[in-house]
Amino acid sequence: MKLFLRKIGKHYQLYLLFLPTLAYFVIFQYIPMYGVQIAFKDFMATRGILGSPWVGFEHFQRFFDSFQFWTLIQNTLGLSLYGLALGFPIPIILALLLNQLSHQRFKRFVQTVTYAPHFVSTVVIVGMLTIFLSPRTGLINHLIIGLGGDPVFFLGSAEWFKTLHVLSGVWQGAGWGAIIYLAALAGVDPGLHEASIIDGANKLQRIRYIDIPSILPTIIIVLILQLGSIMTVGFEKTFLMQNSLNLDSSEVISTYVYKTGLLGSQYSFSAAVGLFDSVVNFILLVTVNRIAKKLTETSLW
Template structure:
């Protein structure tokens, strides 16, 4: 099945086209380049031209002068950001929120997949799977409004339940201390089922002979789960972990932005929401581009470091 179609390669083998440069091959398959053109043009315009535009982080951008015409100011915006009073709180908030949600969100899909894998009744398995996938389809706006409706201090469903059980009402939305917990818990609710698919797929590839051999040796189900299934999904887990580390500075800003209110801002203001507010709403283009670049560079560095580390420790790596 894995034979890839390449007539040209076949032709080339028969008569090595000596002296025929890249242009010859490109001209012969020009239609393929036409097919690829929309993708390349799109990415060039919307991804690569903005990369070129990153240089406004080192300039004082003035729209009328254009990118090149704006004066070069070097590291001014970075220095300003690093010495600004918001810097430490932004950095701490961003790292705490994304690190905690990474660590909390990571194990649940694996546990769910391992448990689903033990279920032999197909209908029950499908039933649980389909239900746990559902929240993935809900939009961020709807999710956050459900949180607001459920957690409202006076008439939220959770507080009504607490009151009915004789407890005191809690101001979930008004206390900064609850913000991260609500953010992470709702993330687990929404994403666990969907993220478990990939582990289930990995588990379906486990060799049944391993299980049979272990059974003959008297291994219990828990032992087999721990000594066979877990090692089998470890490479998948590692790859996914590395990939999420590359996003460590990109917390889901859509959700954070919607969950923000004046009462929780001290913990909920993260770099990306700050960039949006300061950059677009207060029109500080150069300054916030510098912050964005700082953010992006950290992401890439963390990705490369974790990748290196994992290569050393487990010989699993992204590239």
């Protein structure tokens, strides 16, 4: 104990720097977990959390038996996997291509253009989709009509919802997601590239044999984190793009929790659904991390 306190005293500046982050997680992440118990209670606001009666797994059983259960799971997983299939490799490809650019001014221009959408709010993104895809005044439908086709109500079509959601997310996040890979590529020894050029390697060969192996640990860590949140779909854009016509494809767990919990005042039931979502994500995170550690010796812990 004395040795531990001595180490803290020696590096107290670092511990003070770390203290606000620790306080944030304790106050906003761990203390609120006290309220998770309402998922196992019939919560009544007048009685409070402690005074509400226990009901065990009744709310979980109700969710599993509901007719919406498999629809919610299918929509949530479908949207997440679709987004992962497109959104995960594109930032990697973008970073590899940017890393090969020798013209620094053009490289900075491309970086600025690809980073900029990240700072556009979700409300504005959905507003842009509404304007561009309008069946009457939208630019896309004007092009379709000009080519001899019929206008398409994209935002009112359940078949188009996932594609629009994912593609707009890729456009907004690809440049920002590439930053971490560009940072990893910046640590690659230039001598490796110089030696490969002397040996006659072209750019594609240098990307394949030098760049990709160098950033592979970073790729694996990012993949583990994304697979660990596969059951979590961003609420804001999904809810804003949602309407009665595309509800069959757009109703996911996060929007369902909002409607049943806040709008329907079924606090215990919505807490149970949210807890189920979090537990599945945790199990996936631990499983994927263990598999990655066994196969590649790279993992979160």
